[in-house]
Amino acid sequence: MASTVGPAPTTPERIRSACARAGAALVAVEGGGPVAAPVRHLLADGSFAIALPVDCAGRADGSASGSQALLELTDYAPLPLREPVRSLVWVRGRLQRVPADDVTDTLDLIAAEHPNPALLQVETPRSAPSHGDPRYALFRLEIASVVVTDATGAEPVGVADLLAARPDPFCEVEAGLLWHLDTAHNDVVARLVSRLPPPLRRGQVRPLGLDRYGMRFRVEGKDGDHDVRLPFHKPVDDMTGLSQAIRLLMGCPFLNGLRARR
Structure with missing residues (x-):
């Protein structure tokens, strides 16, 4: 579903x-x-x-x-x-x-x-x-x-x-990006999953897909598999926009990363 x-x-x-x-x-x-x-x-x-x-x-x-x-x-x-x-x-x-x-x-x-x-x-x-x-x-x-x-x-x-139609701008790098998120940034994945409605994360939740409009997650539960989409604030077309969209999705106030005080 x-x-x-x-x-x-x-x-x-x-x-x-x-x-x-x-x-x-x-x-x-x-x-x-x-x-x-x-x-x-x-x-x-x-x-x-x-x-x-x-x-x-x-x-x-x-x-x-x-x-x-x-x-x-x-x-x-x-x-x-x-x-x-x-x-x-x-x-x-x-x-x-x-x-x-x-x-x-x-x-x-x-x-x-x-x-x-x-x-x-x-x-x-x-x-x-x-x-x-x-x-x-x-x-x-x-x-x-x-x-x-x-x-x-x-x-x-x-x-x-x-x-x-045209392929998604991230379709050829999607696999590498999701592997990197899943293996090196479990904290980011956990923050993103926490944005899903509680009824939609009853089970093991893993990244399923990524495109210019948002991210998809697969929930593997006892009652079967469920896919859910977490949309970005707006569509993105490059890696800079993607990074900012994910940070915004996480609720991070530092859209361009942490900056040193002057």
């Missing part, structure tokens, strides 16, 4: 963030089981670039019009929890191989936005022998539908809304 208080990311924003930090991605092509996809990148035209193992590329190339496929993105909680999955994103569509002449440019575009070592293992017209045999082939998934499901339920999202 989830309790949402105050402003929160829109559903398209949540999906864009999940896509950027997804800990696992599987692709199921019609006629076969799911395979891991180390590269999955939303392109500006509303399709996903996906790298598939070369040994299953033949199945994906099954017809001239492409093969039906399902991409599943899993967003895991940064900290160990009883239920580690925060959300699932399902993208259905038709899968087609990227033309050989476009592969290198597409890989360069992906690398400029999200560098990924697996890009070096994607087959290109001039795959370098020094990199070993290519392990992946590059495909494009033309989106037919997108659905996200989490503690609040399941909701579809249109491609236009998805493209108009």
Whole structure:
């Protein structure tokens, strides 16, 4: 069960963030089981670039019009929890191989936005022998539908809304920030948890998520798991604003840290 208080990311924003930090991605092509996809990148035209193992590329190339496929993105909680999955994103569509002449440019575009070592293992017209045999082939998934499901339920999202949204500014550093808070600043976490209504903290409370609008906590109680949001006073966009927002949330009067008297 989830309790949402105050402003929160829109559903398209949540999906864009999940896509950027997804800990696992599987692709199921019609006629076969799911395979891991180390590269999955939303392109500006509303399709996903996906790298598939070369040994299953033949199945994906099954017809001239492409093969039906399902991409599943899993967003895991940064900290160990009883239920580690925060959300699932399902993208259905038709899968087609990227033309050989476009592969290198597409890989360069992906690398400029999200560098990924697996890009070096994607087959290109001039795959370098020094990199070993290519392990992946590059495909494009033309989106037919997108659905996200989490503690609040399941909701579809249109491609236009998805493209108009942007990932949360902290989505790629969120895991490190929450680990640091949980392991090195238990006092800060305790102060933040104390701001939650008493009925919402009956159980073990751990940080669940962080975004520009606030923080989320997971309450693991005897009656099940409950998620609750603690909103910031206003949305933030950088680390300075985030630090001040957390201090304000704690009730700390020193928004910019302690200062020596003059």
